[in-house]
Amino acid sequence: MNIFIGVIIASIAVFSWKIFGYLIPERYLDHGRIKNIASLLTIALLAALVGVQGFTTQSQITFDARIPALLLAAIMLKFKAPFIFTVAAAAGLAAVIRLVF
Secondary structure: OOHHHHHHHHHHHHHHHHHHHHHOOHHHHOOHHHHHHHHHHHHHHHHHHHHHHHHEEOOEEOOOOHHHHHHHHHHHHHOOOOHHHHHHHHHHHHHHHHHHO
16 A cells, blocks of 8 residues: 555544544533543553654664653653753754764
């Protein structure tokens, strides 16, 4: 299958889920349990994305410049640094590590 066709199909699928979300009556979404599940699911999906993108390369666990950059970003966010500075500092650290090693 061509990658372009796969991207188009995935885009249609994501868009259909967005439209489906608007069709659900608000009384179901206002339930406390649903709000709790939605917030926890968001955190879990973000953690999985960071884990897969930050620690793997071609389906293998890899320790490279991304790990110190992620640690720096986590520390900066813990101290409530502005997001743009956090991204710039983490990217700079990763670049320096890759340049040196």
